[in-house]
Amino acid sequence: MRDGDDIGKMFIDTHCHLDSYERHSGETLEGFFERLPHDADPKVAMPEAFIHVACDPADFEYAREVSEKYPNVYTAYGIHPEYVLTETAEDEARLVEFLKHPKCVACGEFGLDYHYDLEHREEQLKLFERHLQLGIESGKPLVLHLREADEDALAVLRNADLKGKNVHVHCFTGTPEFCCQMLELGKAKGANIFVGFTGIVTFKNAQNVRDAAALTPLDQMLLETDSPYMAPIPYRGKPCHSGYIPYIAEKLAEVKGVTVEEIYRYCRENTRKCYGI
Ligand SMILES: [Zn+2]
Numbered sequence: 001m002r003d004g005d006d007i008g009k010m011f012i013d014t015h016c017h018l019d020s021y022e023r024h025s026g027e028t029l030e031g032f033f034e035r036l037p038h039d040a041d042p043k044v045a046m047p048e049a050f051i052h053v054a055c056d057p058a059d060f061e062y063a064r065e066v067s068e069k070y071p072n073v074y075t076a077y078g079i080h081p082e083y084v085l086t087e088t089a090e091d092e093a094r095l096v097e098f099l100k101h102p103k104c105v106a107c108g109e110f111g112l113d114y115h116y117d118l119e120h121r122e123e124q125l126k127l128f129e130r131h132l133q134l135g136i137e138s139g140k141p142l143v144l145h146l147r148e149a150d151e152d153a154l155a156v157l158r159n160a161d162l163k164g165k166n167v168h169v170h171c172f173t174g175t176p177e178f179c180c181q182m183l184e185l186g187k188a189k190g191a192n193i194f195v196g197f198t199g200i201v202t203f204k205n206a207q208n209v210r211d212a213a214a215l216t217p218l219d220q221m222l223l224e225t226d227s228p229y230m231a232p233i234p235y236r237g238k239p240c241h242s243g244y245i246p247y248i249a250e251k252l253a254e255v256k257g258v259t260v261e262e263i264y265r266y267c268r269e270n271t272r273k274c275y276g277i
Pocket residue numbers: 015017053109226
């Protein structure tokens with residue numbers, strides 16, 4: 001039996017962008033799903049399911065269609081901070097409708113990203129606050145994109161009613177201190193915080209992310225790719241897909257000093273706790 005056959009049944013990619021993967025790789029989703037179980041790399045494995053994240057209102061329709069076509073594709077709907085200047089009230093109204101779809105398991109990703117754009121922080125903050133409220137009202141888990149905006153993110157989250165909420169801090173790229181602050185905020189607020197780790201955890205220059213993983217409890221970790229971005233080593237720079245999760249799981253096992261089976265077992269259970277799948 002190939003490695004992948006066994007492992008593949010044990011994980012869900014909790015955060016990927018299947019439409020962007022199609023665009024970046026030139027592969028159709030149908031072709032990708034068909035060939036993934038037979039990849040030449042025996043480590044590559046087919047996930048049990050995918051959470052496809054639609055974070056541009058223009059892509060909501062695609063997300064609904066793929067989730068209705070494939071039983072193992074679930075969706076999250078949100079508005080990424082990069083659309084802060086083009087986002088309209090109509091987009092928000094549509095978002096609320098899409099969040100009611102039966103295959104939708106979360107609201108997001110939304111949040112703050114100060115990496116590229118220093119000019120629109122005020123607008124990003126307002127959008128973040130509105131979407132957080134909207135997400136809370138939807139009753140769904142929240143998927144947060146927080147990048148280089150630690151202080152502002154914490155300030156907004158401290159003001160929110162997160163009691164009993166499941167929160168996925170996705171594609172963690174921050175400092176171990178920020179990771180600690182998020183975990184503590186969860187405790188103080190009675191929220192269930194889960195930290196998502198991508199291929200970045202394998203990058204040589206990402207010791208901060210490994211340090212954050214080291215202090216994240218096993219029962220608060222999620223496996224995700226953020227496909228088509230952040231392909232793990234040895235695929236760094238190539239279009240990333242969900243089949244690369246075993247490389248991320250292996251690195252997390254090394255960082256946590258546990259077996260890779262433990263990582264799969266915890267992360268699968270955490271996915272159930274966070275997303276209900
Ligand atoms: Zn994403």
